[in-house]
Amino acid sequence: MRSPKTALILVGSAKPAGQSTSEVLGRYLGQQLQARGLSVATMHVARALRTPERTAALLRAVDSADLFILAFPLYVDALPYLAVEALERLAAHRQVMPAPAPTTFLAIANCGFPEAHHNQTALEICEQFAAAAAMTWAGGLALGAGGAVHGQPLAAENGMTRHVARALDLTAAALAAGEAAPAEAVSLMAQPLIPQRMYLVMGEIGWRIQALRNGVLHRLRARPLANHAQ
Amino acid sequence: MKTTILNGALPGDNFTDGVAQILAEQQAARGGQVRTWTLRDEKVAYCLGCFECWTKSPGICRIDDTGRAIAASIIAGDLVVYLTPVTFGGYSSALKKAVDRSICLVSPFFTQIDGEVHHQPRYRRYPALLGIGVLPAPQPAQERIFSTLVGRNALNLYARSQRSVIVYRSQPAAEIAKALRSALPASDERIAA
Numbered sequence: 386m387r388s389p390k391t392a393l394i395l396v397g398s399a400k401p402a403g404q405s406t407s408e409v410l411g412r413y414l415g416q417q418l419q420a421r422g423l424s425v426a427t428m429h430v431a432r433a434l435r436t437p438e439r440t441a442a443l444l445r446a447v448d449s450a451d452l453f454i455l456a457f458p459l460y461v462d463a464l465p466y467l468a469v470e471a472l473e474r475l476a477a478h479r480q481v482m483p484a485p486a487p488t489t490f491l492a493i494a495n496c497g498f499p500e501a502h503h504n505q506t507a508l509e510i511c512e513q514f515a516a517a518a519a520m521t522w523a524g525g526l527a528l529g530a531g532g533a534v535h536g537q538p539l540a541a542e543n544g545m546t547r548h549v550a551r552a553l554d555l556t557a558a559a560l561a562a563g564e565a566a567p568a569e570a571v572s573l574m575a576q577p578l579i580p581q582r583m584y585l586v587m588g589e590i591g592w593r594i595q596a597l598r599n600g601v602l603h604r605l606r607a608r609p610l611a612n613h614a615q
Numbered sequence: 616m617k618t619t620i621l622n623g624a625l626p627g628d629n630f631t632d633g634v635a636q637i638l639a640e641q642q643a644a645r646g647g648q649v650r651t652w653t654l655r656d657e658k659v660a661y662c663l664g665c666f667e668c669w670t671k672s673p674g675i676c677r678i679d680d681t682g683r684a685i686a687a688s689i690i691a692g693d694l695v696v697y698l699t700p701v702t703f704g705g706y707s708s709a710l711k712k713a714v715d716r717s718i719c720l721v722s723p724f725f726t727q728i729d730g731e732v733h734h735q736p737r738y739r740r741y742p743a744l745l746g747i748g749v750l751p752a753p754q755p756a757q758e759r760i761f762s763t764l765v766g767r768n769a770l771n772l773y774a775r776s777q778r779s780v781i782v783y784r785s786q787p788a789a790e791i792a793k794a795l796r797s798a799l800p801a802s803d804e805r806i807a808a
Contacts, residue, residue: 462767470708513703595670609674
């Protein structure tokens with residue numbers, strides 16, 4: 386891998402801008418890359434695929450980036466639909482190019498389960514995409530308990546996300562030097578944000594509070610399709 | 616046996632449509648009811664990640680389109696089939712869009728299965744899951760990923776039985792039919808949760 390000068394960060398969440406954990410992770414890594422002299426652009430997949438013109442702009446942006454970084458939430462054990470469609474289009478685009486640009490690809494996955502390893506299959510899919518799109522695979526970072534980040538900026542100095550920030554710092558340094566994400570960064574990112582039991586209790590309280598606000602606390606376990614089920 | 620086929624073929628993929636047809640004919644010949652959803656032709660919006668199907672209208676997606684009917688069709692079936700061109704080892708965008716909309720079929724609450732955290736089931740019974748991946752030629756790494764993904768989906772959907780099979784575009788129809796027949800579960804493979 387050669388040292389990159391430009392990076393494109395694609396936020397693979399369907400949530401509005403500024404609200405997703407994927408964006409928090411992608412933006413932090415982007416800031417660290419900028420601090421190391423790279424020019425960084427950020428796009429949101431929901432907007433980028435909205436029209437053929439915007440999709441063409443996404444393809445051009447990836448073509449012109451030395452580094453392509455996809456930050457996405459885990460949906461049903463894999464990348465969400467929007468990210469899959471973006472990768473399908475990118476691979477198809479690059480497969481008909483006589484000499485696709487030598488782009489390096491890194492993926493950052495986060496899931497709502499406390500264990501980071503739920504993201505493993507999705508990251509393996511990303512690695513296969515890199516091969517199909519003639520990109521250099523720089524590795525994948527997996528975060529569990531992504532809901533605990535809750536769209537809040539990462540705290541580099543202290544707080545529960547400090548090791549996430551450290552993982553991204555290490556990754557930025559490696560990428561800027563033309564290297565893949567180091568094993569230490571992968572390991573740091575996968576560390577639990579908070580004790581599992583605490584996360585599960587907080588999660589369950591959170592669901593109940595939301596349901597209470599929506600007036601459906603007593604229906605949280607409803608089976609509205611039970612007539613369809615045998 | 617009631618079978619729901621989610622056909623994730625992209626536009627122009629006549630081969631995968633043909634696999635759906637073979638499968639539907641096989642299940643009908645066994646006396647079963649078959650509902651095939653050719654997803655690229657259906658009006659299905661993508662999951663917004665809003666979790667309103669858990670906390671605002673429990674069990675029902677806020678988006679009133681065919682995605683709701685597909686989720687109902689999944690839970691109504693004895694067998695759900697995820698049929699897809701293998702896409703980097705995973706599902707096509709067409710299939711993934713529908714699968715993402717199925718989270719309303721489980722509960723937001725957590726449980727542990729073999730020491731790993733998952734969501735609790737919402738319903739008492741879930742269908743068996745068969746994943747059928749289509750590839751141009753053998754690709755061991757993608758095939759392994761596909762098999763793992765189907766297994767993970769089955770775990771999270773509380774499918775008591777799950778299988779995955781890969782068919783190749785170069786295979787003759789008779790060979791494909793044989794592979795599908797051997798992958799189909801027995802008619803009583805359904806979970807009571």
